[in-house]
Amino acid sequence: MAPYTNIPLSPAELSYLHTSLSQQPPLRPDGRSPTQFRPLIAETDILPSANGSARICFADGTEAIVGVKAEVEKSRLAHTVPSNGEAAGQGVLGLGKGSARDVGDEMDVEGDESGGKGRDAWLEVAIEIPGMRDDDALPVFLSAMLTEALLADGGLKDRLWINSRFHWRLYIDILLHSQALSYPLPLLSLTTHLALLSTRLPALVSEKDEDPLFNDDWEASTYLYPPTTTTQHQKPPVTLLVMSVGATILFDPSKQELAVADSVLAISAAQSSTGELRMVALRTIDPPSRLTAAGVPNVLNTTTGATGAQTLSAADVLAMREKDQGQSVWRPPRGGVPRALVAKMIKMVVERGGVGEEVMEGLANVET
Amino acid sequence: MPLDTSTYALAHLRLDGRRWNELRHLHAQISTQASSDGSSYLEQGNTKILCTVSGPQEQRRNAPGGRQQQAGAGSDTEAQIVVEMNLAAFSSTDRKKRARSDKRVQEMQFTIAEAFRGTLFTNLYPHSTITITLHVLSQDGSLLTACLNAATLALVDAGIPMSDYVSAVTVASAPSSDQSLDEVDPLLDLNGLEEQELPFMTVGTTAAGTGEGVEGEAKIMVLVMETKVQMGRLEAMLSVGVDGCRRVRGLLDDVVRTQGRRVMENKIS
Numbered sequence: 001m002a003p004y005t006n007i008p009l010s011p012a013e014l015s016y017l018h019t020s021l022s023q024q025p026p027l028r029p030d031g032r033s034p035t036q037f038r039p040l041i042a043e044t045d046i047l048p049s050a051n052g053s054a055r056i057c058f059a060d061g062t063e064a065i066v067g068v069k070a071e072v073e074k075s076r077l078a079h080t081v082p083s084n085g086e087a088a089g090q091g092v093l094g095l096g097k098g099s100a101r102d103v104g105d106e107m108d109v110e111g112d113e114s115g116g117k118g119r120d121a122w123l124e125v126a127i128e129i130p131g132m133r134d135d136d137a138l139p140v141f142l143s144a145m146l147t148e149a150l151l152a153d154g155g156l157k158d159r160l161w162i163n164s165r166f167h168w169r170l171y172i173d174i175l176l177h178s179q180a181l182s183y184p185l186p187l188l189s190l191t192t193h194l195a196l197l198s199t200r201l202p203a204l205v206s207e208k209d210e211d212p213l214f215n216d217d218w219e220a221s222t223y224l225y226p227p228t229t230t231t232q233h234q235k236p237p238v239t240l241l242v243m244s245v246g247a248t249i250l251f252d253p254s255k256q257e258l259a260v261a262d263s264v265l266a267i268s269a270a271q272s273s274t275g276e277l278r279m280v281a282l283r284t285i286d287p288p289s290r291l292t293a294a295g296v297p298n299v300l301n302t303t304t305g306a307t308g309a310q311t312l313s314a315a316d317v318l319a320m321r322e323k324d325q326g327q328s329v330w331r332p333p334r335g336g337v338p339r340a341l342v343a344k345m346i347k348m349v350v351e352r353g354g355v356g357e358e359v360m361e362g363l364a365n366v367e368t
Numbered sequence: 369m370p371l372d373t374s375t376y377a378l379a380h381l382r383l384d385g386r387r388w389n390e391l392r393h394l395h396a397q398i399s400t401q402a403s404s405d406g407s408s409y410l411e412q413g414n415t416k417i418l419c420t421v422s423g424p425q426e427q428r429r430n431a432p433g434g435r436q437q438q439a440g441a442g443s444d445t446e447a448q449i450v451v452e453m454n455l456a457a458f459s460s461t462d463r464k465k466r467a468r469s470d471k472r473v474q475e476m477q478f479t480i481a482e483a484f485r486g487t488l489f490t491n492l493y494p495h496s497t498i499t500i501t502l503h504v505l506s507q508d509g510s511l512l513t514a515c516l517n518a519a520t521l522a523l524v525d526a527g528i529p530m531s532d533y534v535s536a537v538t539v540a541s542a543p544s545s546d547q548s549l550d551e552v553d554p555l556l557d558l559n560g561l562e563e564q565e566l567p568f569m570t571v572g573t574t575a576a577g578t579g580e581g582v583e584g585e586a587k588i589m590v591l592v593m594e595t596k597v598q599m600g601r602l603e604a605m606l607s608v609g610v611d612g613c614r615r616v617r618g619l620l621d622d623v624v625r626t627q628g629r630r631v632m633e634n635k636i637s
Binding site: 046047048049050053060061062063065067068069071126128171173175177178 | 404458461462463508
C-alpha cells in the first residue's frame, strides 16, 4: 500500500538523519536506544457493555480504543460442503490446523473434540478511522493484517468452540480516535492484544451438544486467554514495526525515522504454550523514503551558476550519481534488504528477553 | 422501568435505586486529546461519549459521500457547524455496525448543530467550519443529552466564544396505574431500560441571564420528544427538566474550572 507522501524534509535533512541513524550505536532524534519504546498510556476494561476493551495512547497523540464482543452462533455442520470452498480445518486463509497441535497439553486433555475445529470466519475485525470510509484502502489493509496475525497461530479460533452445533463469534471493533499521524499498525495491534487479554466469556453450564446455557453470574465468567501462574499459557499475537537503516535496526520508529528507512517490516509474534515466542506473520511495507526527492549535486545545480547541466552528457550525470551512491547527496534507497538483516530483525523480536517479550510483559502488567 | 408499575409506587425508588430527581453519576474530563483543538470525555451513568472539536478552520470541500450542509446558512457571514456522530459497534448490548446514513443519527447530528448555532458566536468566523466529532463508546440511555454536554465541554476547551453552556437532561413521566392522575412524579435522567419503557423528552437549556451566573432566566435550546404523553403532565416534566439542566450546568462548570485551575498552577509554579 502507498504510505503517506507528504514528508516535509529536505534532501539535506534526510541525509543527516540517515547518517545519524547509520552510526553504531545509532543517534536517534529523541535520544532513545534502538529497542526503546516511547512512553504510552494503557487502560483496560473501560467499556461496561463489551466482553473486553482497551485503550492505548501513544506519545505522539494517536489513540485507539478496541471493544471485543462475542455472540453465540449456530455452527455449520461439518459434513456439508461449504459454499466458499473452505476445507474443514484448513480455514479461509488456508493456514491449516497444523499449528493447533502446538497448543499445549491442557487443550488436548480437554478432549480431542476441541482441537483444530475453529473456523476463520468466527473472527471479525472492523476498523473505524474517522474521516475515512469503510472501504478505503487503509482500514481494509489494516484489518486484513490484524486478522491474519490473530488467525495465524490457530489458538484463538479454537477457543471459540462451544460444542459441535454452536460457537462464539468474536467481533473486534477498533476505533482509531485520532488522525493517523504515523503508521498506525503497532498501535492497533497492541490495543487489540490488550483488549483480548481482558476479554471474558460467560461460563458454560450446559453439557456436550445440547443448546448452550450459560451462568448468569458474570463473576463466574472465564477469560478468553486465562492468566495462569504457570508458564504454560498462551497470549494473543502482537505486531511490531521494525525498520532498518544500513546495518542498524530500530524499534518503534517515529515519523522522521521512517522517512529515511531502508526497509520497514511488520513482524507479528505470538506466544506458544511453552512460553516461547514464535513469528506468525511478516509483512514488508513500502518505506516512505522511496517517495522522497533526490538531492541535486552542486555540479548540476543551475541555481548556483554551475554549468554541469549543459556541459555534461546524460551518461556522465548517471555515472556521477552511481559512483556517489548516496554518500554525499541524498538518494532514495534502492534495492531490498539483505537476508541476514531480516533474520536478525526477526531474532530480535522473538528471542528470549527480546523486544516481543518485553512488550507482552509490559501489557500484561496493565492493571484494569 | 418495566410496565409493572407497582414497584415504583411502593417505595418511589427506580430500578437503579434512584429517586425521581436524582441524576446519574456524571464524570467528565476536558482536554483529553492534545492533538485536537478541543476535546472532552463525558460519562453519564453508563453512557460514555468522546468528543473532539476542530476549528474554526478553512471551509472543507464536501466529502464524496455527499454530506449535506448542516445548519450553516450563508457561509460568507458566519461559520458553519458540522456535527459527526459515530456510534461504535460495541456501544450497545448487541454488536451492531451502523450504516452512515442512519436517519436517527442524522437527526441527532442536526439537532446538536442547531443547538450550538444559537450559542456560538459564529459571526466572528466567516468562511470557516467548526467540526464536532462525537464517538459514542457506550450507550445506556440519554444519548442526545450526553452528546450535547460533551460537545459543550469540548467547545469550551477549543476556545470558541459562546454566550453560555448548553446543558441537557432527559425527563420522563413515571408510570402510574391510574392514567388520569396529573400528579405523577417526573423522572430525571433516564437510563436505557427506562428510555425504552417510558415516554420521555430531552431538554437542553442555557442559563443566559443578566450576567449574575445561574440566576438569570434559562433559555431552551433543545426540546425533543418522540413519544406521547398526556398534556397535563407536560408542564411538570418541563420544569423538572429545566431545573435538572441547571444542576448539570453546575457540574460542567466545575469541570471547566478545575481544568483552568490546573492550567494556571502549571504556569505559575
